[in-house]
Every structure is written in structure tokens, then in C-alpha cells.
Amino acid sequence: MDKHASALLRLTRAGIDTYQTPVIFLRADSAVCRSEGFEALSRVRIRRSHKEVIATLNVVSADWIEADEAALSEVAWKLLDAHEGDTAELSHPEPLDSLSFLRAKVYGQTLPDQAIRAIIADVAAGRYSELELAAFVTACAGEQLNQDETVALTRAMVEVGSRVDWGRHPIVDKHCIGGLPGNRTTPIVVAIVAAAGLTIPKTSSRAITSPAGTADTMETLAPVELSLARMRKVVERENGCIVWGGAVQLSPADDVLIRVERPLDFDSAGQLVASVMSKKVAAGSTHVVIDLPVGPTAKVRTREAAQRLADRMVAVGQVLGLEVRPLLTDGSQPVGNGIGPALEARDVLAVLQNQPAAPDDLRERSLELAGAIIELGTGADPGSGLARAAEILDSGRAWAKFQAIAEAQGGLREPPVSRFHRPCVAPQSGIVSNIDSRKLSRLAKFAGAPRDPAAGVDLHVHLGERLVAGQPMFTLHADSAGEIAFALDYLEDHPEIVCLKNG
Numbered sequence: 001m002d003k004h005a006s007a008l009l010r011l012t013r014a015g016i017d018t019y020q021t022p023v024i025f026l027r028a029d030s031a032v033c034r035s036e037g038f039e040a041l042s043r044v045r046i047r048r049s050h051k052e053v054i055a056t057l058n059v060v061s062a063d064w065i066e067a068d069e070a071a072l073s074e075v076a077w078k079l080l081d082a083h084e085g086d087t088a089e090l091s092h093p094e095p096l097d098s099l100s101f102l103r104a105k106v107y108g109q110t111l112p113d114q115a116i117r118a119i120i121a122d123v124a125a126g127r128y129s130e131l132e133l134a135a136f137v138t139a140c141a142g143e144q145l146n147q148d149e150t151v152a153l154t155r156a157m158v159e160v161g162s163r164v165d166w167g168r169h170p171i172v173d174k175h176c177i178g179g180l181p182g183n184r185t186t187p188i189v190v191a192i193v194a195a196a197g198l199t200i201p202k203t204s205s206r207a208i209t210s211p212a213g214t215a216d217t218m219e220t221l222a223p224v225e226l227s228l229a230r231m232r233k234v235v236e237r238e239n240g241c242i243v244w245g246g247a248v249q250l251s252p253a254d255d256v257l258i259r260v261e262r263p264l265d266f267d268s269a270g271q272l273v274a275s276v277m278s279k280k281v282a283a284g285s286t287h288v289v290i291d292l293p294v295g296p297t298a299k300v301r302t303r304e305a306a307q308r309l310a311d312r313m314v315a316v317g318q319v320l321g322l323e324v325r326p327l328l329t330d331g332s333q334p335v336g337n338g339i340g341p342a343l344e345a346r347d348v349l350a351v352l353q354n355q356p357a358a359p360d361d362l363r364e365r366s367l368e369l370a371g372a373i374i375e376l377g378t379g380a381d382p383g384s385g386l387a388r389a390a391e392i393l394d395s396g397r398a399w400a401k402f403q404a405i406a407e408a409q410g411g412l413r414e415p416p417v418s419r420f421h422r423p424c425v426a427p428q429s430g431i432v433s434n435i436d437s438r439k440l441s442r443l444a445k446f447a448g449a450p451r452d453p454a455a456g457v458d459l460h461v462h463l464g465e466r467l468v469a470g471q472p473m474f475t476l477h478a479d480s481a482g483e484i485a486f487a488l489d490y491l492e493d494h495p496e497i498v499c500l501k502n503g
Contacts (some may be wrong), residue, residue, distance in 0.1 A: 145270025179299030194240030293331025340456015430500030
């Protein structure tokens, strides 16, 4: 069969959410499957007018589509800008030269710059299947990317996406490597730093495997899906913003790799550094503070591992023109009380508004990060940034700036409240000796977060506190009794989420 052979089929919308993976559905008895040699999981090039996408084939034996139809998943339909009744040309995609580089990496070879560029260009264009992506992520896991490869990977990720030039200096930013529930410092830090007169255009991510991302939390307070042009207007007006990075196409290849990397739960220092640094370079940042929580159930478990990661971030940032300041912070327990978009937004508002019941740990961590950014961006004396950040927060200037940013992004709104609440109490008296952050995050997801922004967990205890039997440890929030039941089933299997020690 000629590899350039093609067939014309009528398009229909399958109405199936395959997340970010384009999928095409064809009848097993269709002429295309029979004559073109397409089999399940084949890669298929779909061309409609001037649009093109490469999708993974699922073969259908039922009759919900016709033999002369091609049904598309939601993401494939959107990428093709398709309409019911459109026709598209189906063909085999060209062989990828970069797969030879992928195979070399799988066998342990060090890749030169041009090889990494070729791989990332194909990744960003959607030419790699999920299996090929998983192979690349696996080949780079652990310590299998050296310093030069990490720099090359970072540069390649920047090259395939948009890059912002703000026309001013400095451009400050912050990033937390994650793994700590409730650590929603970004909205507070952005408000403080912007009120201090520094420029901080913050692009943030949505949750993939966690109960909330910064963009999810901010979206309960204001719109976050801004175009780059609108983002510029907000920053020009208010010195800062808090928007979803996916809407402005900064380092899109990184988003593809994260989609595959996180479910595999691989620890790859090189990919983590490239992910963070590529986003910052693409966003036009010049000075970046990195929050590295360290704890037994955080993403980074030991201070030694955190320091190695911090050193690599500083070195890669220096090569790429970024001044990076890492902060090793306490990751032994969740931050604040809320875990889930709206519950975290409630804590953010409490800190910004200087409410008496605002979580002290979220306030102090935010001040530490904001102070570090102020020092890094202004060259102020060590220690002076914290005092300035506290004055801006205590005076109400940070709250005023946050309101102004939210209004510029489309309007401040009230976070939603869940319909169902279920307190979970201490089974015995004792002192809180351990809180498993990973399992607590999973519990919040079973309750419906982040799909339901009001769902999640409201944590009432912290390490070292004394509880009596029957005292609430946390409260589940959900939109339905069924989701509460799912969360309780998980809790029954994992009662050690909050551990009590006799004393």
C-alpha cells in the first residue's frame, strides 16, 4: 500500500472526552479500515481544509457510526474546528525521524541538542502517540538527563511555544514544585509584590492529579482564561495577573509531557527543572523564587534531594539568563485549612483581608515568598523584604491590589459553597503525629475536587495538636451524597490519613 494513500470520510462528533489526546473512531467494516490497513491504536492523519491533526484510532464494532463516517473525540473535533457533515482526508502520517533519537535515549545514550529539539518539535505538534510519549518520559526519568540535556530540553520547550517580551525589567515570578495540599500562596504573593511596584505576570496551571491548581482556585474568584493581549492589558494596568498558562500557549510541549508524566508518578529532576524553567523563560521572567517544600509525603522527601534540585535549577536558570532563588520550606503537613479550589480561595481571601481566623501558616509562607521576591527584584538587603511584604499586607494594600487585578481580569466573584458537608472525627484521644498529604489530596479528589470547585476537604487540625475522641479532624465537602460516600469508602480503607499518638 502506498503510504501516501488517503481516503475521504464524513465527520461526526462522538461526544467523548479523551482529555488532551485526539482520538478517531472508525467502523471495523469500513472500507478505510479494510483497505488502508488501519488497526486499533494506529496513528491517523486527519486533514480538513487547512487544519490537520494526528489522532489515535479506536475501532468500533457497533453501529452507532456509519461505515462512511469518522467520529472524533472532543479535543480532535476542537483542533480541526469541525462541523457536522464536514469531510476530511484520512491518511497514514509520515514516519518520524525523531523516533530514532528516542530509541537512542531509551538505550541510555546522551542526546545532542538537535536530537532533543527534533523530539520536542514532534511532541508539540502532536505527532507522538501516548506510548511514544510514555517511552520518552520513562527514558528521561530519575537522573537520566544530565545538565547539558536539561538545558537543551528547556530551550527546545521554549522554542516550540510563544514567548513574551514585556519591554521592561525586572519581571519577577514564583513557582512551587507542588505536592503540598492547600499551599495556595500565589494569589497572596502576586497581590503583595504587585502592590510593591514590581511586575509579576503569573501564569499558573490547572490540576491534573491534585485536588486544585492555582488556576482552578483563582477561577473561583475571577476569570483566568485570558488571551495574551488581554493579559498584557491587565499587567500594564495593575503590574500583575494570575491567569491559566494553557490559554497563552507558553511551553505547550511541557503540558503534553506532564499529561503523561504525572500518572506514571516518575521522579525526574531533569524534566522537572526543564518544565519549570521553560515556563518562566517563555513568560518573560528575569527573576524567579522557587518554593521547594520538603516533607515525608511531599514531592521532595529529603533536604538533600531538595538541595540537589535547587542547585540544578540555579545552574540551568543562569545559562538561560534567569536569576533563580530557591527556598527550602516546610512540607511536613498541608498549608492552611482548605483543600479544593473554593476552600483554598476562602483561605486566600481570609489572609488578604487580614481576618482574625486566617490561617497563620498560609500567611507566613506567603510573606516569606513575597519578601524573597521583593529582595530579588529590587536588590534590597536580606531580611528587609519580609518587613516590607508584611507592611503591604497589614495595611490593606495587598487586598486592594488583588481586587484591582481581579476586576481587570473580568470581575471579582464569590467562591461557591458545597451542598453536602460531612465531619470526620477523631476515633480516639491523642496528639496529631502525622498527616499524609498525598492521601489527604486523594480524599479531596474522591469528594469531587477539582471538577466540582466547591468540593474538597476542610482540615481542622495540624501537627502537634491535642484532640479528644469525637473531635472533628476534617470536614468533607461535596456536591452530592454519592461523592461523600466515595470519599468515606476511601477513608475507611486509609484511616491513617491523620495519625494520633497517645499522650
